[in-house]
Amino acid sequence: xxxxxxxxxxxxxxxxxxxxxxxxxxxxxxxxxxxxxxxxxxxxxxxxxxxxxxxxxxxxxxxxxxxxxxxxxxxxxxxxxxxxxxxxxxxxxxxxxxxxxxxxxxxxxxxxxxxxxxxxxxxxxxxxxxxxxxxxxxxxxxxxxxxxxxxxxxxxxxxxxxxxxxxxxxxxxxxxxxxxxxxxxxxxxxxxxxxxxxxxxxxxxxxxxxxxxxxxxxxxxxxxxxxxxxxxxxxxxxxxxxxxxxxxxxxxxxxxxxxxxxxxxxxxxxxxxxxxxxxxxxxxxxxxxxxxxxxxxxxxxxxxxxxxxxxxxxxxxxxxxx
Amino acid sequence: xxxxxxxxxxxxxxxxxxxxxxxxxxxxxxxxxxxxxxxxxxxxxxxxxxxxxxxxxxxxxxxxxxxxxxxxxxxxxxxxxxxxxxxxxxxxxxxxxxxxxxxxxxxxxxxxxxxxxxxxxxxxxxxxxxxxxxxxxxxxxxxxxxxxxxxxxxxxxxxxxxxxxxxxxxxxxxxxxxxxxxxxxxxxxxxxxxxxxxxxxxxxxxxxxxxxxxxxxxxxxxxxxxxxxxxxxxxxxxxxxxxxxxxxxxxxxxxxxxxxxxxxxxxxxxxxxxxxxxxxxxxxxxxxxxxxxxxxxxxxxxxxxxxxxxxxxxxxxxxxxxxxxxxxxxxxxxxxxxxxxxxxxxxxxxxxxxxxxxxxxxxxxxxxxxxxxxxxxxxxxxxxxxxxxxxxxxxxxxxxxxxxxxxxxxxxxxxxxxxxxxxxxxxxxxxxxxxxxxxxxxxxxxxxxxxxxxxxxxxxxxxxxxxxxxxxxxxxxxxxxxxxxxxxxxxxxxxxxxxxxxxxxxxxxxxxxxxxxxxxxxxxxxxxxxxxx
Numbered sequence: 001x002x003x004x005x006x007x008x009x010x011x012x013x014x015x016x017x018x019x020x021x022x023x024x025x026x027x028x029x030x031x032x033x034x035x036x037x038x039x040x041x042x043x044x045x046x047x048x049x050x051x052x053x054x055x056x057x058x059x060x061x062x063x064x065x066x067x068x069x070x071x072x073x074x075x076x077x078x079x080x081x082x083x084x085x086x087x088x089x090x091x092x093x094x095x096x097x098x099x100x101x102x103x104x105x106x107x108x109x110x111x112x113x114x115x116x117x118x119x120x121x122x123x124x125x126x127x128x129x130x131x132x133x134x135x136x137x138x139x140x141x142x143x144x145x146x147x148x149x150x151x152x153x154x155x156x157x158x159x160x161x162x163x164x165x166x167x168x169x170x171x172x173x174x175x176x177x178x179x180x181x182x183x184x185x186x187x188x189x190x191x192x193x194x195x196x197x198x199x200x201x202x203x204x205x206x207x208x209x210x211x212x213x214x215x216x217x218x219x220x221x222x223x224x225x226x227x228x229x230x231x232x233x234x235x236x237x238x239x240x241x242x243x244x245x246x247x248x249x250x251x252x253x254x255x256x257x258x259x260x261x262x263x264x265x266x267x268x269x270x271x272x273x274x275x276x277x278x279x280x281x282x283x284x285x286x287x288x289x290x291x292x293x294x295x296x297x298x299x300x301x302x303x304x305x306x307x308x309x310x311x312x313x314x315x316x317x318x319x320x321x322x
Numbered sequence: 323x324x325x326x327x328x329x330x331x332x333x334x335x336x337x338x339x340x341x342x343x344x345x346x347x348x349x350x351x352x353x354x355x356x357x358x359x360x361x362x363x364x365x366x367x368x369x370x371x372x373x374x375x376x377x378x379x380x381x382x383x384x385x386x387x388x389x390x391x392x393x394x395x396x397x398x399x400x401x402x403x404x405x406x407x408x409x410x411x412x413x414x415x416x417x418x419x420x421x422x423x424x425x426x427x428x429x430x431x432x433x434x435x436x437x438x439x440x441x442x443x444x445x446x447x448x449x450x451x452x453x454x455x456x457x458x459x460x461x462x463x464x465x466x467x468x469x470x471x472x473x474x475x476x477x478x479x480x481x482x483x484x485x486x487x488x489x490x491x492x493x494x495x496x497x498x499x500x501x502x503x504x505x506x507x508x509x510x511x512x513x514x515x516x517x518x519x520x521x522x523x524x525x526x527x528x529x530x531x532x533x534x535x536x537x538x539x540x541x542x543x544x545x546x547x548x549x550x551x552x553x554x555x556x557x558x559x560x561x562x563x564x565x566x567x568x569x570x571x572x573x574x575x576x577x578x579x580x581x582x583x584x585x586x587x588x589x590x591x592x593x594x595x596x597x598x599x600x601x602x603x604x605x606x607x608x609x610x611x612x613x614x615x616x617x618x619x620x621x622x623x624x625x626x627x628x629x630x631x632x633x634x635x636x637x638x639x640x641x642x643x644x645x646x647x648x649x650x651x652x653x654x655x656x657x658x659x660x661x662x663x664x665x666x667x668x669x670x671x672x673x674x675x676x677x678x679x680x681x682x683x684x685x686x687x688x689x690x691x692x693x694x695x696x697x698x699x700x701x702x703x704x705x706x707x708x709x710x711x712x713x714x715x716x717x718x719x720x721x722x723x724x725x726x727x728x729x730x731x732x733x734x735x736x737x738x739x740x741x742x743x744x745x746x747x748x749x750x751x752x753x754x755x756x757x758x759x760x761x762x763x764x765x766x767x768x769x770x771x772x773x774x775x776x777x778x779x780x781x782x783x784x785x786x787x788x789x790x791x792x793x794x795x796x797x798x799x800x801x802x803x804x805x806x807x808x809x810x811x812x813x814x815x816x817x818x819x820x821x822x823x824x825x826x827x828x829x830x831x832x833x834x835x836x837x838x839x840x841x842x843x844x845x846x847x848x849x850x851x852x853x854x855x
Contacts, residue, residue, distance in 0.1 A: 195397050
C-alpha cells in the first residue's frame with residue numbers, strides 16, 4: 001500500500017479521535033467520582049450547537065468555544081443537581097439530558113437561523129484554523145518521519161493538541177495531586193471521604209464541572225474544527241462510543257488515549273473504503289465499515305477485553321447512613 | 323484533683339421522625355480511660371456516636387471536649403476536636419494503599435508526594451509505639467480484616483486524635499486478633515488517650531474497660547465502674563429484665579444419623595478450592611457446631627448443603643444420596659428432602675428486605691399447594707399464618723404488612739427461623755443465628771434451637787462466636803482452610819484448644835503449637851497476597 005494513503009488515514013484518525021478523546025476524558029473524571037455520565041452525547045451536541053451559533057453571530061471562534069463550554073457545563077449542573085443533590089437516578093438523568101439536547105439544539109437553530117435546524121456554514125474567522133507546527137515543511141524531505149510529522153502530527157486545530165495534552169495532564173491530576181486522590185476515593189468509597197471530613201458533593205460537582213468543560217471542548221471541535229457549522233445530531237453517537245472507550249480503557253487516562261485512537265482509526269477507515277479495498281483486495285461494504293466501531297463497542301461491552309472493574313460507587317447516590 | 327472530662331455530653335436528644343433514638347443522654351468520660359458503652363441493637367449507641375462524630379446534628383444538648391463546649395457540625399469539626407472514629411464497617415478505599423488511605427483528607431498540600439513521605443515516617447513511629455504494624459504500601463483489599471482495622475486506628479492517630487471511638491471492633495476479628503487489638507488499646511490508654519468502646523459483648527466490657535455505660539431504648543440507664551459490676555447485672559440493665567446468659571439444656575440423646583457428608587469438595591468461581599474433602603455426620607437430636615474463623619469454608623459448606631452451589635462428593639439424607647451437581651441441586655429440591663436452611667447472610671439470602679414480613683414467611687415454600695387458590699396464591703391465608711407465626715415467635719412489631727427491612731436484626735432472624743422451622747424439616751442448617759441480634763432475642767433463639775434438638779431434629783450450627791458454639795453444641799467440629807481439623811466434645815475442650823484448631827494447629831500442646839499458628843498465618847497471608855496479585 002502507498003505510504004501516502006496510510007498517512008491520510010492516520011491524519012483523519014487523529015481528527016476523528018479528538019472529540020472521542022475529550023468526551024472519554026470527561027467521562028473519566030465524572031465516573032471516577034462515582035457519577036455515571038451517559039449524557040456525554042447531549043453535552044457534546046449542545047456545545048457543538050452553541051459554539052457554532054455564537055461563532056457565526058460574533059465572528060469569533062473563541063467566543064463560540066466559550067459558549068460551547070458554558071452550555072455543556074449548564075447541562076452538567078443539571079445532571080449534578082439531579083444525581084448529587086437530589087440523589088436521582090444517574091442513568092435516567094443522563095438519558096433525559098441527551099433527549100433535551102437533541103431537541104433543544106434543532107429547535108433553537110430553526111428559530112434562530114431558519115435553515116432546517118442547522119447553523120449557516122462558518123467562514124474562516126468562525127472556525128479553528130489549522131496550525132502548522134514549526135519546521136513541518138523543513139523536515140518534510142526526511143524519509144518516513146518527515147511526512148509523518150508534516151501530514152499527521154502537524155496541521156491540526158489547537159483543540160486537537162489540547163485534547164492530546166489532556167491525557168498526561170489527567171494522569172498527573174489523578175495520581176499526583178490531592179484532588180486526584182480524593183476524586184479516585186470518592187468514586188470508590190464515598191463514605192471514606194465523608195468520614196475523613198471532605199465533602200462528597202463538593203468533589204462530585206467539581207468532577208462533573210471538569211466533565212462539562214471537556215465536553216464543551218469536544219462539541220466545539222465538532223462544529224468549529226472538524227466541520228464548519230452545526231447540523232442536527234452531529235455528535236452521531238460519539239458520546240456513547242466514548243463511554244465504550246472508557247470501559248475499554250478501564251477508566252485510565254493512557255488507555256483512554258489508545259482506545260480512542262483505535263475507534264478513531266475505525267471511523268477513519270469507514271471514510272476511505274477504497275483504501276480498505278486496496279489493502280484487503282476484496283470489496284468491503286461501506287455499511288460494514290461504518291458499523292465497525294459499533295460492533296467493536298458491543299464486543300467490548302460484552303466483556304471480551306478481560307474484566308473491567310468500574311469505580312465501585314459508580315451510579316450510587318451518596319446518602320449518609322444511620 | 324479533678325481534671326475536666328475528655329468528653330462530656332449533656333442532655334443529648336435526637337429523634338428520627340417518631341423514633342426517639344437518643345433521649346436526654348448525659349455521660350462523662352474521663353481522660354486516659356477506656357469507657358465501654360453497651361446496649362442492644364437499636365438502643366441508640368451508634369446514633370449517639372454519630373452525633374459525636376458530626377454525622378447528625380442533635381436536636382438538643384451540648385458536647386464538651388476537654389472542658390470546652392464544642393459545636394460539632396461535621397466530621398471535620400470532630401477531627402479538629404481530636405476525635406477519631408473506627409466504624410464497625412470500615413471506611414477504607416479498597417484499592418488504595420494503606421498510605422493513601424491514611425492521608426486521604428489529611429494531606430499537607432495540593433501535591434501528594436510530600437504527604438506520602440511524611441505519612442510513611444509517622445506510620446513507622448506509630449507502629450513502634452503501639453504494635454500497629456501494617457505494610458504502608460499494601461493495598462487494603464489484600465489485608466486481613468484485623469490489619470484493615472489497624473489502618474482505621476492509624477488514620478485516627480495520624481489526625482492526632484486524643485479520643486478514639488471504636489464501634490463493635492471485635493465483631494469481625496479472630497480471638498487472637500481481638501487480643502492484639504486489646505493490647506493496642508491498653509497501649510493507647512497508657513499514652514493518655516481516651517477510648518470509647520461500643521460493644522454488645524459483655525466479656526469484652528469486663529475484660530478491658532474501666533467504666534461502662536448502659537443504654538436502653540435511647541436512654542442512658544446506668545454508668546458503673548467495671549470492677550464493681552458483673553455480666554449478669556449489665557445484661558439485666560441492657561434488657562430491662564433478668565437474662566439467662568448460659569444456655570439451659572439437657573444432655574443430648576442422639577439417634578440415627580440423618581445427615582452424612584463424605585469427601586465433599588467445592589471449588590469457587592475464582593478457582594480456589596474452598597472445601598477440601600469434608601466428612602461429617604449429624605444425628606437426629608443433636609446439635610453439631612461448626613467453629614472456625616470466617617472464610618475457612620463454613621459458608622461454602624452451608625451453601626452446598628442448602629443447594630445454593632454445586633460440589634463433588636457424597637451427601638446422604640436419611641440414607642439416600644442427594645444430587646450435588648445436576649438439575650436437582652437447588653434450594654427447592656433440598657427443602658423437598660427435609661433440609662431447611664437459615665442462611666448466614668440474613669439480608670441477602672434469608673430475606674428480601676423491601677418485601678413485607680408475610681411475603682418473607684413463605685419464600686421457598688410458595689409453591690406449596692396448601693397456600694394456592696386456583697392459579698393464584700391465597701394471600702389472605704398466608705397473611706393469617708404469618709400473623710400467627712409472628713405471635714408465636716414474639717416478632718416485634720407484630721405487623722405482617724411491614725417491610726422486612728423495618729425490623730431489627732433479632733426480629734428479622736425470628737422471621738427467617740419461623741419460616742424454616744414451621745415446615746418441620748428433618749435437618750436444620752443454621753448460619754450465624756445471632757449475628758447482629760439483641761441479647762434478649764439471643765436467649766429466645768438459643769432456646770428455640772435446643773427445643774428443636776429435643777424434638778429430634780439434626781442441627782448443624784455455624785457461628786463465628788466461639789461462646790455460642792461452646793454453649794449450644796453437643797459436638798464441635800472445627801474448620802480451617804476447607805478442612806475439618808478435628809471434632810471435640812464441649813465438655814472436654816476449651817477456648818484455647820478450639821482457638822488453636824481454628825488456626826489450623828492439630829498438635830494443641832505447647833510451644834510447637836504457637837510456632838505452627840504463626841507459620842499457618844504467614845502461609846495464609848502469602849496465599850492471599852499471591853491470589854490478588
